[in-house]
Every structure is written in structure tokens, then in C-alpha cells.
Amino acid sequence: MPSALSKEAISLFHWCPASAEPCRSMAALVIFPSPLPRLHAFLQRCWGRLGRGVFPGFSGPQSLPWGPALAVQAPAFFPEPVEEASESNEAPSFLDSILWMAAPKKRRTIEVNRCRRRNPNKLIKVKRNIDVCPECGHLKQKHVLCGYCYAKVKAETQQIRLEIRKKEGGPFNAPTLETVVLYDGEKPTEKDEGKRIIERARKRPSWFIQS
Amino acid sequence: MAARRVAAAGCAWPWGLLGWARPERFLASGSVFPLSCIHTSTPLEKLGKWEKKNRIVYPPQLPGEPRRPAEIYHCRREIKYSKDKMWYLAKLIKGMSIDQALAQLEFNDKKGAKVIKEVLLEAQEMAVRNHNVEFKSNLYIAESLTGRGHYVKRIRYHGKGMFGIMKLVRCHYFVKLVEGPPPPPEPLKTGFDQAKEYVQQLRNRTIANTL
Numbered sequence: 129m130p131s132a133l134s135k136e137a138i139s140l141f142h143w144c145p146a147s148a149e150p151c152r153s154m155a156a157l158v159i160f161p162s163p164l165p166r167l168h169a170f171l172q173r174c175w176g177r178l179g180r181g182v183f184p185g186f187s188g189p190q191s192l193p194w195g196p197a198l199a200v201q202a203p204a205f206f207p208e209p210v211e212e213a214s215e216s217n218e219a220p221s222f223l224d225s226i227l228w229m230a231a232p233k234k235r236r237t238i239e240v241n242r243c244r245r246r247n248p249n250k251l252i253k254v255k256r257n258i259d260v261c262p263e264c265g266h267l268k269q270k271h272v273l274c275g276y277c278y279a280k281v282k283a284e285t286q287q288i289r290l291e292i293r294k295k296e297g298g299p300f301n302a303p304t305l306e307t308v309v310l311y312d313g314e315k316p317t318e319k320d321e322g323k324r325i326i327e328r329a330r331k332r333p334s335w336f337i338q339s
Numbered sequence: 340m341a342a343r344r345v346a347a348a349g350c351a352w353p354w355g356l357l358g359w360a361r362p363e364r365f366l367a368s369g370s371v372f373p374l375s376c377i378h379t380s381t382p383l384e385k386l387g388k389w390e391k392k393n394r395i396v397y398p399p400q401l402p403g404e405p406r407r408p409a410e411i412y413h414c415r416r417e418i419k420y421s422k423d424k425m426w427y428l429a430k431l432i433k434g435m436s437i438d439q440a441l442a443q444l445e446f447n448d449k450k451g452a453k454v455i456k457e458v459l460l461e462a463q464e465m466a467v468r469n470h471n472v473e474f475k476s477n478l479y480i481a482e483s484l485t486g487r488g489h490y491v492k493r494i495r496y497h498g499k500g501m502f503g504i505m506k507l508v509r510c511h512y513f514v515k516l517v518e519g520p521p522p523p524p525e526p527l528k529t530g531f532d533q534a535k536e537y538v539q540q541l542r543n544r545t546i547a548n549t550l
Contacts, residue, residue: 250427251430254431255446258446269446
């Protein structure tokens with residue numbers, strides 16, 4: 129309606145030959161009836177292009193549902209309102225998600241970077257809980273077993289387990305008895321009566337006390 | 340010799356490595372040449388500045404001079420670690436005695452801690468063997484630095500056929516040990532001291548070209 133009106137109005141506007149000054153009174157002219165079906169079809173195509181996203185920035189839904197007013201008995205709205213609505217709903221969400229992404233505004237200078245990287249909370253703290261192991265003389269943390277002593281016990285245990293494996297000869301053969309480990313030159317005592325005996329071919333280590 | 344060199348330039352590179360020694364020289368004469376005249380390896384690894392610092396020789400000290408403490412420079416090149424991450428460990432042990440530094444590094448979980456510990460032990464050994472240091476505990480870490488090594492670019496494969504280019508980083512580690520007890524740590528500058536310095540700077544200003 130606006131474009132139709134403006135077109136006709138403009139053509140009449142420029143066409144008033146009677147007076148030199150622009151005849152404003154002509155603007156309030158009679159509204160032409162919707163003239164030719166060709167013009168109507170052209171207007172229809174214009175509206176269609178508008179709605180389909182030629183101008184994606186448009187918030188479409190407000191302008192679309194009504195078409196140009198027609199004197200002819202014809203439907204005033206277009207046969208494809210549903211698709212346009214869905215398209216117009218899709219496009220803003222895609223654009224919105226791009227526009228609202230967080231991004232750094234400025235490059236962080238090396239001074240700022242250094243302040244952050246060398247802040248005392250990022251430097252490694254000096255440990256005050258290191259002692260000397262009284263057994264072996266290596267360093268150990270106060271609340272942790274000495275690494276060297278643990279390793280030596282682990283090695284000896286592995287050898288004992290090897291002997292046990294040789295004796296048992298397979299899985300699921302563990303007897304329901306206690307085990308006693310005897311080293312070179314040791315005899316089983318009365319206490320070791322009902323126990324399984326494992327022999328180790330070496331001198332008894334000083335830390336493995338014979339019970 | 341020059342002619343031989345020119346001929347060698349056209350040949351494969353091993354001849355260039357052997358220098359002026361050629362097998363035909365030995366075979367030509369009947370007697371056995373002393374092997375000290377052969378250069379079997381040329382200095383392919385160019386000595387860095389830090390390695391050369393161990394070679395400086397001071398003139399003998401005069402009788403009244405205080406004893407110059409021994410300085411030992413050691414480094415390791417192309418460690419597969421980041422220089423920024425290594426810097427935190429270097430900053431930790433700066434100014435500590437060598438025993439304290441070794442203790443701290445032993446209980447640190449970083450990958451660079453193991454490397455730096457090896458470097459310190461090597462340097463300690465060098466100090467006792469070559470640099471006339473009497474007690475291996477009487478050393479402290481005067482300087483400890485990291486440097487950037489050679490970087491290599493590789494492809495990192497992402498999903499959907501995307502790829503990124505990643506850098507494989509390497510670093511160098513430099514350490515300078517000095518004989519003697521570690522110096523006491525400097526007291527931190529308070530705000531009051533800084534203000535006093537500022538006021539003193541203002542008071543030291545003069546007007547030029549006047550009385």
C-alpha cells in the first residue's frame with residue numbers, strides 16, 4: 129500500500145503543470161484502485177523477496193503478515209507465511225550466538241604476562257618437611273616412607289614371592305597355613321610346627337628380624 | 340695438501356671429516372705412524388658460550404688478595420621440556436646451597452626436576468675432580484638459568500579433517516656453582532625504604548648552570 133500510493137502520488141506530483149511551485153494539495157489525492165494485475169504481481173514478488181531474507185537484519189514478523197490493501201476480492205496475505213517465519217526465527221539465533229562470543233579486547237603485554245607468571249602464588253614453594261632417614265641416610269619426607277628402604281624391602285619381598293611360586297607350582301595352590309621365611313643356616317623352631325617354610329639362599333637381612 | 344683438499348671436496352663428506360689424514364699415507368710408508376697425528380673427530384658440536392666459561396684462567400693471585408672462590412659452569416642442551424616450566428625450578432634453587440637444592444628437587448614432581456638434579460650432580464662431580472673444590476657440600480648455586488632450544492613444528496590431528504600445527508619445545512639449562520657458603524638472602528624492600536629513596540632522589544636534584 130505505501131509503495132503503491134507513493135508511486136502514484138509521486139507521478140501525479142511531478143506532473144502538475146499548472147503552477148511552478150510543487151502542488152502539495154495533489155498529495156491528498158484519491159487513492160487509485162489497485163490498478164493492473166501486473167503491478168499487483170510485481171508488488172507481491174517484492175514483498176516475497178523482502179520476507180525471504182534479502183534484508184536479513186529485518187525483524188520480519190511485524191511487517192509481513194499483512195499484504196497491500198486491494199480493492200479486488202483477493203486474499204490479503206501471501207501463501208507462504210510459515211516458511212518465512214521459520215527462516216526468520218533461525219537467522220537471528222545464528223547471528224546472535226556469533227555476536228555474543230567472549231574474545232580478548234587487547235593483546236596482553238609482556239609486563240602483564242610476567243606479573244601473572246611470576247606472582248608468588250605461582251612459584252614453587254620450598255618444602256620444609258624433608259629429613260634424613262635414620263636407617264639408610266637417604267632423604268625422606270616426614271610423612272612418607274623412605275624411598276630407598278621401601279625399594280629394598282620390595283626387592284626382597286619379590287624374591288620371597290618367587291620362591292613361594294616355585295613351591296606352589298601353579299595358581300590356586302596356596303595352603304591354608306602360615307608362612308615362615310628362613311635364611312642360610314637357620315633351622316625351624318618349635319614355634320614353626322604347623323607352618324609352611326620358605327627357604328631363601330642368602331644371609332638374613334638386618335632389617336628382617338627373626339621372630 | 341691443497342690439491343688433496345680440492346679433490347676431497349668433490350668426493351663424499353667423510354673425507355672432509357678425516358682432515359688431512361688419508362689411509363694411503365700409512366700404507367705408503369712401511370713404519371707405523373704415531374696415531375696422535377690423526378684428527379678422528381672434528382668439533383662438530385660448536386661449544387656454546389657457557390661451556391667456554393670454564394676455560395678462563397685467571398692470573399695467579401697476589402699474596403695479600405682474598406682467595407677467589409672457585410666457579411663451575413655447567414649446562415645441558417636440548418632438554419625435551421618447556422623453558423617457561425623449567426624456569427620455575429631454576430627460580431626455586433637460585434641462591435640455595437647444593438645440598439638443599441638437591442633435597443628440594445628430589446621431592447618435586449616435575450619432569451624438569453629430575454633433569455636438573457642430574458645436572459647438579461654432574462657439576463658437583465666436575466667441581467671436585469677438575470676445579471680443585473675441597474668439599475663437595477661447600478658449593479652454592481650462584482646462577483641458574485633456562486634458555487630456549489630448537490623448536491620443531493608438527494601436525495596435530497583434530498576431528499573432521501581439521502589439523503593444527505603444534506610446536507615440540509626444547510630448552511637448555513645453565514647453572515653456575517660457586518664454592519663457599521650461600522650468601523644470606525637480601526631483606527625485602529619495604530614501602531618505607533622505597534619512599535625514603537624517592538625522597539632522596541628528589542633532594543638530589545639541582546638546577547643546571549647556576550651557583
